[in-house]
Amino acid sequence: MTPDASDDDRTVIRPPGSTPPTAPTGFQPTEWSAAAPPPAMERTQVVAPPVDDGGHLPVGTMLAEFRLTELIGEGGFGVVYKAFDTSLEREVALKEYMPSSLAQRIGGGTQVQVKSERYRETFEAGRDSFVKEAKMLASFDHPSLVKVYRFWEANGTAYMVMPLLKGTTLKDVLRDMKRGGQGVEEGWLRGVLAQITEALLVIHAEQVYHRDIAPDNVMFLPEKGRWLLLDFGAARRVISEQTQALTVILKPGYAPVEQYAEIPGMKQGAWTDVYALAAVVYFALVGRTPPPSVGRILNDTYQPLVEVAAGRYSEALLAAIDRALAVRPEHRTQSIGELRQDLGLGDAPVAEMSYSTQPLPPGTEMPPRYGSEAAQAATAMKALATPAPAPRAAAATAARAATAPAAAAAAGSGNGLKIGIGVGVLALAAVGAYFALAPAPRPAPPPGELAAAPVPAPAPAPAPAPVAATPVPAPAPAPAPAVFDPAAEFERMLATQTPGFGVKAEPVKAQLKIGVDEFRFNVTSDRDGFVYVYGFSSDGTLALLVPNTISGAVRVRKGQTWRFPTGNGFALESQEPAGPTQMLVLVSARQRNLEGAGARSDGPVKIFPTGPAAAALASGFTGRGSVLGGVPVCPASGPCDDEYGAALMRFETQR
Template structure:
């Protein structure tokens, strides 16, 4: 239920009157739109000089034991690279502090220096904050917070190394759910909140506040079944506070009034993140951001959700969001724990040793023996689904943060110590992109050791693969939903839409891909499926070349079942990988979940390896015209026992991805 991207959730920082830079947008980059970096080089020296005025380092550059293999993102405050750790032999993201408005590269190498002495103090303050951010992230150990493997200072700048993750931002997930007709309901939002609020409780216990929560700073990692909090933006914020030469434009729909320097007398604290998180929920429910907080001080046009969204969500849930969006801090929900209690998640989580702050692990700070060259980066990629909600016991008591004061308070965060509002750096780069056409060439993938599906709340098996068996003869089934008449032609994209519109309410099917665009010959498609009812799974693909395929069930998998509330990963273990091949263009994915097995023989699909290939064009139109089912021809018919009641029910979800060169 989200609209197209708008400026409401962008953070822009630039010198007044200057041309806006590309912007360090760690949750919106992908290798595909980063300019198509060259393949990794084996060289250990720089193969080409970087641009004279800032810019990224070339592929093949060695920074300590890390070889740069690809540019992930580049903006006004830093550069993020994909890199290979030659010591541990793994891919990582490497992030370099590089504020292009203040500094530049010199000597055709990795050395960075300020453009002018008048910028030195600001540059150094930003670098110090960058390092503090890295230390803070390295000290926290929570699955919904970005982890830092290494950080160090060299070449006049600083670097941090992070996991190379694959995920999709909440903003993109919401957009795709709306496009595919998938429900954004209270249980789903609770699943997102459960994990993000756990992470916020952990950092707030150390008096560290995010201050930039928005849909593009929350990411789902389908391979881990987790939501992740991104981009604290420490260096960016400190630079803006250190100089009058930079103007900060906060995200107006999400920033509470106390974040605006021109509003005196209001401290920032846990309630600051409470407001932003509630604004994210508002955006998910309404499809737009709440009115900007500054405008609400003089003329509050906010319409309570208990009125505007009544009937779609519980009154308790909506009332909790309304209270968290109170414009004045002293009237607002005061803590994340209180917000969790209001919503019904419980007021606390266990801040145990493995989730609380830790001493920095040995080797986190890089020894001086390594070369001075350095860089940092990190990246995620994919679409997401909610993770299980858990009830949590109360944590050990910690000193409460000071309540917001009505008196004038110092707006400058502490420069040192745990009270400093450190940001989780732009280290989180989204290698997101989805698009695909699948050439299912034989490329068997070894079966992983873990389960086929990631269990959600219940410990029961997440999915079951049922051996193919002779199906009972199909019997006529009464219509479950009124469906438009079959069209005279046959267009797969339109047929997919008809299936989604004809679905039975209550299935809550969610389809989440690992990317939003796929590079031909380089990326494989993986995805997760979740539903609110048990059922048999069907997956269809309409490619950019106009082909129409059925990937699930395949001739090797047999029937596949989804368990209520549990996450099923595709392709299944041992199944052929779903590769991408040309041509480039949009590809639609339709998933169906049905309590009964379904018969799709009306379109007379043909076997091609392990998959079914359906006809299109005039042939498909002629077959569809003779279809005697009660719904769309692509939905098929339920397989029922003769002379027994048979309900034609199913849920569906539709996602579009892009195939790119």
Template structure:
């Protein structure tokens, strides 16, 4: 979808006979037959086209910046004046780079690119033909405020899609209601109009283009200076501005105006808006004018939107009272979880927030403390009494299920801990895993209330591979985990197997992607379960060595 609102132009308007005429219906380009014009914008034209080979309609996008180039007889594109050629070429390179990046991304809310190529003096890309209305049209057609469930669902999908982009150091920089389509057939959002070509043109040309929308652009997009660089937080602001528009019917004040005289009325101070306090606060925090005060990443934005859960059992209540769990109403499974009783004092999460820790990408570095900070090595040996313990002595014996795995292990893992005593609300869980064999990692935690969870593998990380004798830091550096309390002690089991194992016999209860192992039957005593999994080599001649280790973590106030 192309639209003129994407660009604020101070240059003279190019007349309609400027040469940016769309190609006529029936024209064939690389086998695609043009059937109609979807939209004409300042930087290109989008056509509806037919792919006769696959018998499907597609969107064909042509790079044709009106102020720089024109159509000439025969259908080719030519730069208007020689002085514009370097600018035109830079834009076309970015157009191709945009297509190449989109072709690599795989997310339902990101535009897919089937093909892209250069010809006739310009460039083209072919994408799916999405049917639906953009969010601006949607808001115009729906007078009532958007329901919170729908709003959060859309935002969760979009934050995940943008996080996929950001992982490749690619930032949208032009998020607005006009650039988000709600598909007719799925009611899911699609993010459009990535603007890579426009930003490149703006960076090398005369100041006749400002590549932003004033109501949705954060302050750093107005001035490329070292103290205000663009990044994930830039897209966070724009997406939050879209949410503000959907919640209130109005865009937030311009970030430039707010820098001088901030007239923004925080959503959490507006009781008339029918949204939960945590949703309002999440939007407010994401709309902070100064980048350093703003929500820093899409994962943190998503976490803030999910802080309060609705109509779900606590992870620990469910462990104590197993019962069928209704699937969550929203679109995606990643959810932070509150707990109702005793809780795990320290847990490990890799792609989603586990209830007992808070992802804090802005948390301060760990402070060296003679009483709590040390480097220690934990190795599994037989018998377990030889295991080097770190931190305070355990108040209970090693979990029998953990001990059973340790006893079966062919070799030991090495785990180096930065801290074994963590201060609640301050310290981060960090450890480094090294295995004598290459294989696949599984991680369990047994809480003080006897809840048992398989943290890895899980729905989001179906397999985590490790190379022999190559240290693996956990959790990942970009997802630190901070101790959240209450005070207590927990046991962790780490297992590496050469072959991926089957864990079906553990009868996991799917609690938002993690494997909650049902509690032992009353009065039966703890059951020794095969946490190492069922090996595919049980009835074959393949090898499947097992390495294991355990450690404990103590949280203090």
């Protein structure tokens, strides 16, 4: 056959000698028997492969210093072996890149070659992606991510070596629960989600997305008591994208619609993993997957969990998963950090977030926030530097921006602190658009009280007349609601901190050169606690920087140093214009609920109002200290001590 001839990759062809044919030959599936050998075809003999030999290497084969001892698994894109590391004398798992539809072994040995030259580009692209995946996994160090010990290219293919894992997949665990008549408990499920979402936060911070989360890709390791995220399958995706064989890799029910094709306005990102993970939870709770997402676009038959599982699980859990399973990406939970917050796994429980974007009609390009988790984080908040605008102008800006989509709001006023994650920094979208509704001023005294102010003189003598013309001093028209001073709120938190909590926050460098230096600082505490970092600029921007949707809840241990940035991909870069920045670090014995401060999410951080709305919220706050510090999250019963420590830092950005 010529290289241009049609072939079918479902049959393994093995030439009799060590020299391969010049062009591989393919056939429709055929069974050969010893009693009836296949007919001769020119000079090429077709030999049936041995049972269970799908192209894997035999036991005893040496690959570098690794001796293969057992076949663990074999798929269409690779083979996994149990191997013995003769150098370090330990058992490992060795994964070989071997896409059976594109490549074959030469003479049954270790050398791999493409079946046809027309497959070479796809094969090599998959191999490159396999190596990149190995490098990526080797760079991560998280107990819920697979660690790669070593990777290399040889024999025309590539390999990676990982720990030999002994565990049970979530798919099998759920199956056994069902067989035993045991329901899924919410507390247990939250424990699974806590560990897996932590791992996803780590990879998403590096703009790496799993895109194949399913019950069979989550494993429990009994010896470590940990859940593990498996099989990123980067090579598989690259090959499938090039061959357009989407049905090979997508799992209906778990794959969101944006994975099925390059639909305008539907890019893949953190929200893609959010959907798949939520589908896993849906399956765990009701025993079936959601309807395939591609079908939901035309006729959405999805049954919300708040209806089908009501009464068996908390409404917060069910609502969070329903939101994460919105079929259109722009309607869906945007990041793992947001999902953790909705589930109560990260920061203190928060109210439903108000997105700055409006629902997009079909075919509309998404705003930049859907580009990637890193780009979303980069559009966080404005810089901390120039004089604040007049309150009325800011209020007008807020009113306009509150009715505009995010794409329009992105053109909001200019200067400020910019948050960068590795690849660049973008300006905040309309920091002025906090709230369109300003609270009503404090009610004036009743008319009767005002009328009584100019008390008339008892005698008709004219002398008291000038006195009568001067009214008795009445309460001023309440200036407090019109003024909210974040710096004063910081001082209030410092003044009301718990004695002996012992929080210290020290800048690594207080004088920052714009465009060169990052905001870096170290935090220590004499007690364990949850970390909250607030940033305030001279232009009036006030933000909660930590925790954020990338970091989730952050804890500092007694006597240990918590360093910012932490290396999770979230960093603060000094940007134009020059000016002062104040940062307050609060360490709380309990997580805190900050709803009372009226913050809204913007990218990974939260922006607080600072005008009359903030003043009204502050005047109505009945907790300890400042409204910015919120209140502790306490159990339904038992004591609840509101204890925290605080420290203030000052930075100066200079040209």
